Each structure stands twice: as structure tokens, then as C-alpha cells.
Amino acid sequence: MSAETVSVTGWGRTAPSAARLVRPRSYAEARAAVRECGVRGAIPRGLGRAYGDAAQNAGGTVFDMTGLDRIRTIDADAGTVRCDAGVSLHRLMEVLLPLGWFVPVTPGTRQVTVGGAIGADIHGKNHHVSGSFSRHVTSLDLLTADGSVRTVTPGTPLFDATAGGMGLTGVILAATLRLLPVEASLMSVDTERAGDLDDLMARLTATDHRYRYSVAWIDLLARGAATGRAVLTRGDHAPLDALPARARRNPLTFRPSRLPAAPSLLPEGLLNRRTVGLFNEFWYRKAPRARAGELQTISAFFHPLDGVPHWNRIYGRGGFVQYQFAVRHGQEDALRRIVHRVSERRCPSFLAVLKRFGEADPGWLSFPLPGWTLALDIPAGLPGLGTFLDELDEEVAAADGRVYLAKDSRLRPDLLAAMYPRLADFRALRAELDPRGVFVSDLARRLNLQELS
Numbered sequence: 001m002s003a004e005t006v007s008v009t010g011w012g013r014t015a016p017s018a019a020r021l022v023r024p025r026s027y028a029e030a031r032a033a034v035r036e037c038g039v040r041g042a043i044p045r046g047l048g049r050a051y052g053d054a055a056q057n058a059g060g061t062v063f064d065m066t067g068l069d070r071i072r073t074i075d076a077d078a079g080t081v082r083c084d085a086g087v088s089l090h091r092l093m094e095v096l097l098p099l100g101w102f103v104p105v106t107p108g109t110r111q112v113t114v115g116g117a118i119g120a121d122i123h124g125k126n127h128h129v130s131g132s133f134s135r136h137v138t139s140l141d142l143l144t145a146d147g148s149v150r151t152v153t154p155g156t157p158l159f160d161a162t163a164g165g166m167g168l169t170g171v172i173l174a175a176t177l178r179l180l181p182v183e184a185s186l187m188s189v190d191t192e193r194a195g196d197l198d199d200l201m202a203r204l205t206a207t208d209h210r211y212r213y214s215v216a217w218i219d220l221l222a223r224g225a226a227t228g229r230a231v232l233t234r235g236d237h238a239p240l241d242a243l244p245a246r247a248r249r250n251p252l253t254f255r256p257s258r259l260p261a262a263p264s265l266l267p268e269g270l271l272n273r274r275t276v277g278l279f280n281e282f283w284y285r286k287a288p289r290a291r292a293g294e295l296q297t298i299s300a301f302f303h304p305l306d307g308v309p310h311w312n313r314i315y316g317r318g319g320f321v322q323y324q325f326a327v328r329h330g331q332e333d334a335l336r337r338i339v340h341r342v343s344e345r346r347c348p349s350f351l352a353v354l355k356r357f358g359e360a361d362p363g364w365l366s367f368p369l370p371g372w373t374l375a376l377d378i379p380a381g382l383p384g385l386g387t388f389l390d391e392l393d394e395e396v397a398a399a400d401g402r403v404y405l406a407k408d409s410r411l412r413p414d415l416l417a418a419m420y421p422r423l424a425d426f427r428a429l430r431a432e433l434d435p436r437g438v439f440v441s442d443l444a445r446r447l448n449l450q451e452l453s
């Protein structure tokens with residue numbers, strides 16, 4: 001197994017750290033890698049789409065899990081797939097869609113691995129209906145710090161610590177997933193505009209239950225009466241009879257297109273209030289006031305950014321922060337205050353989405369809670385950003401909410417226990433499972449995720 005020392009970052013390209021990168025290609029190689037990882041420990045990594053430092057380990061080892069990439073068995077009658085943890089959701093879609101099956105949950109990119117999806121217990125536009133990714137996992141193989149491979153099933157403490165456990169309970173080697181049957185690879189999408197934040201929240205609350213998938217793009221540079229204006233896109237997999245005759249001949253085709261990669265040296269500051277303000281204005285005006293039943297491809301509906309490889313370079317060398325938080329139903333005023341503060345602060349954010357979550361998931365460090373989640377991208381070099389986000393964190397914690405660890409690169413550790421009430425259970429299980437602290441990451445060190453307090 002080859003090993004090289006490389007600089008590793010998350011998708012936001014902030015806080016790089018150097019680590020020994022090892023790429024196991026079998027269970028035996030993964031076991032050997034755990035045995036030999038050294039005193040600074042190791043962390044598994046998928047496709048590096050976590051924005052912050054979750055899949056980094058300064059001075060230690062990082063396991064690149066994309067070498068474990070086999071789809072092992074597909075039960076096309078029962079609708080399950082068993083695959084290695086390094087298989088991407090993109091690959092699963094390529095193989096499963098022609099058979100009439102879709103992944104149960106997809107985030108805003110297909111370029112994530114099954115291991116990363118379980119490690120962060122990711123959510124999609126269907127969280128209000130389907131919950132997070134790990135709800136659809138029927139079993140997983142976990143390589144723990146003692147070198148053993150355990151089969152872990154839902155409803156057990158080890159499963160609940162691993163779902164959303166950010167790679168800190170061990171290396172997920174393989175998993176079995178329940179799939180969603182679909183008749184076509186097209187989506188039927190309704191689009192509408194909301195004039196302000198209250199209008200947006202009222203529309204989502206009143207009619208989200210009609211849709212399997214729901215999300216709103218929100219213009220965080222709009223101010224005054226237009227604060228929180230938004231474009232809602234909601235929909236479901238199109239039934240066969242909604243397709244035009246031409247598309248019915250090959251209804252399960254999946255061939256996403258790709259544009260040229262974003263250039264590597266875009267100037268710093270290209271995304272400023274003026275350029276982003278112009279973009280947001282255009283995006284809002286371009287959306288129809290109301291349109292129903294538009295047919296869109298899976299990539300256009302779920303993963304528009306995947307069409308531009310390395311789009312994260314548009315933020316320049318300084319990179320960017322994605323800030324994502326959730327607050328419970330009943331805490332809408334906190335959400336309103338934060339949206340107003342971000343708008344008043346004039347953060348140049350063009351990627352901002354608001355979504356209503358369904359029930360919380362069993363994972364002890366899973367992010368979703370029944371309520372609202374807002375995610376926004378902000379250039380990391382924005383003056384005063386650290387202090388501003390610290391203040392937002394306090395507002396979120398005071399509202400009984402939390403920030404998403406898969407997006408985080410800067411949260412203060414003292415707020416974590418309030419945000420994640422099962423943190424003490426997580427630390428206790430880890431202390432028993434991994435007393436030498438073999439599994440550790442930059443995120444875990446920064447937030448004391450592994451320490452018993």
C-alpha cells in the first residue's frame with residue numbers, strides 16, 4: 001500500500017493540514033493501515049466534500065477510502081444494494097437508475113461516498129419525508145480501533161454513534177442500503193417565488209407535505225421589505241405517464257453533462273457585494289412566479305454545481321466557509337433575526353438555501369432536528385467574519401439549535417454540548433471503543449469530540 005505526505009483540505013479550502021495519505025483497497029489493507037497508523041492516529045476520508053476539517057488529520061494519517069469501490073450485490077426485487085464504503089453516489093446512480101432504483105437520500109452533490117454519507121449522516125431535499133441517509137442503511141461493516149470488523153445494525157448504540165459520528169468510531173468498509181423505486185430519471189418540478197421571508201416560511205409550512213423534495217434558494221442580499229425573498233423548487237420523480245413519448249422510450253437514462261472546470265486562479269474578491277447582488281437579482285427575476293410540472297434531469301434538480309468541476313475555486317485562494325445551522329419549530333424568531341443580520345451585514349452569498357427538516361434522526365451527532373435549516377456560502381476573507389459567525393453561533397445555541405459539523409471549520413468547542421445533547425454518550429462510547437484514540441481528526445481535536453469531560 002503506497003503512502004505519501006500531502007496537504008489536505010475540505011471543500012471550502014480553508015485550514016489545510018499535512019497528513020500521510022494511505023489508500024487501502026481491501027479489508028486486509030484497511031486493517032493493516034489501522035495497525036500501522038502511528039501516534040497521531042488516523043481518519044477515514046471519502047471524496048473530501050465536507051467543507052471544513054472533518055476529513056483531515058494534521059501530522060497523522062488519512063485513509064483515502066475511494067480504493068474500496070466495489071458494488072457487491074444488488075437485490076433488484078427487494079430494492080437493496082450492498083457496496084463498499086468508497087463507492088460514490090454518482091456511481092450508484094449510474095448503475096441503479098437503469099434498473100429503476102434511486103438512492104434514498106442525495107445531498108447537493110453526487111460526488112460523495114457512501115462512507116462519507118453515513119459518517120456525516122447527510123440529509124437531502126427529502127428530509128421532511130425520508131429522514132437522513134443512515135435511516136436507509138440496514139447494516140454496515142465497521143473496522144474499529146482494535147482491528148476487528150463488526151457488523152453494525154440500526155437500533156444499537158454503535159450504529160447511532162457511527163451515523164453522523166464523523167469517522168470517529170472507525171472505518172466504515174461497506175454498507176447495505178434500502179433504495180427508492182423510480183419509473184424515470186426525470187423530475188417533475190414546481191417552481192414559485194416568495195416575496196419575503198415570512199411569505200417563504202408560510203409557503204413551505206403549508207405545502208411541503210405535498211412534495212417528496214423541497215428546498216428554497218434565498219437571496220440574502222435583499223433588504224427591507226424584500227428581506228428573505230426566495231425561489232422555491234419542489235418536486236418528485238416523474239411518473240412514466242408524465243413523460244413525452246420521446247423520453248418514454250428510454251425513461252431511465254442517466255447521462256449528466258459536465259462543463260469545463262472552473263479556472264484555478266480566479267482573482268480574490270471576484271465575489272463581492274456588487275457581483276453577487278447582480279447575480280441574485282438576475283436569479284430571482286429569472287425564476288417564474290409560478291410554474292408547475294416542469295421536467296428536469298436529476299443533475300439539474302439535485303446537483304447543478306456538479307456540472308462545473310472544481311467550482312469551489314471561484315472563491316480564490318482564501319477559500320470559503322459554508323455556515324449551516326438548524327433551529328427547531330417554535331424558534332422561527334431566531335431564524336428571522338439571523339436572516340436579517342446576514343442581510344444587514346451584506347455578506348456576498350449567492351449559494352444560500354432554506355429547508356424545513358422532518359423528525360430528528362437517531363444518530364447521536366446527526367445534524368437535522370425538526371425545524372428549519374439555513375446554509376450559506378461566504379468568502380473566508382470577508383473582514384470580521386469570525387466574530388460575526390461566533391455571534392450567530394451564540395444565537396443558534398440559545399435557540400436550542402446547532403451547526404452542521406460536516407460544514408464546519410471554525411465553531412468554538414464550548415458551544416458544542418448545548419448543540420448536541422448526546423455528545424457525552426458519544427464521548428463515553430468512544431472512550432471504551434477506542435481508548436488509545438486511534439481515530440482522530442482536525443475537527444475532533446478542535447472541538448474536543450473525543451475527550452471525556
Ligand SMILES: Cc1cc2nc3c(=O)[nH]c(=O)nc-3n(C[C@H](O)[C@H](O)[C@H](O)COP(=O)(O)OP(=O)(O)OC[C@H]3O[C@@H](n4cnc5c(N)ncnc54)[C@H](O)[C@@H]3O)c2cc1C
Pocket residue numbers: 011043044045046047048049050051054055065085086106107108109111112113114115116117119120121122123124125165166167168170171172173305406407
Ligand atoms: C456542493 C455540495 C453540496 C452539499 N450538499 C449537502 C446536502 O444537501 N446535505 C448534506 O447533508 N451535506 C451536503 N454536503 C456535504 C457532504 O454531503 C458531506 O460532507 C459528506 O460527508 C461528504 O462525503 P465525502 O465522501 O466527500 O466525505 P468526506 O468529506 O471525505 O468526509 C466527511 C466525513 O465522513 C467521514 N468518512 C468518510 N468516509 C468514511 C468511512 N469510510 N468510514 C467512516 N467515516 C467516513 C470522514 O471522516 C469525515 O468525518 C454538500 C457538499 C458539497 C460540496
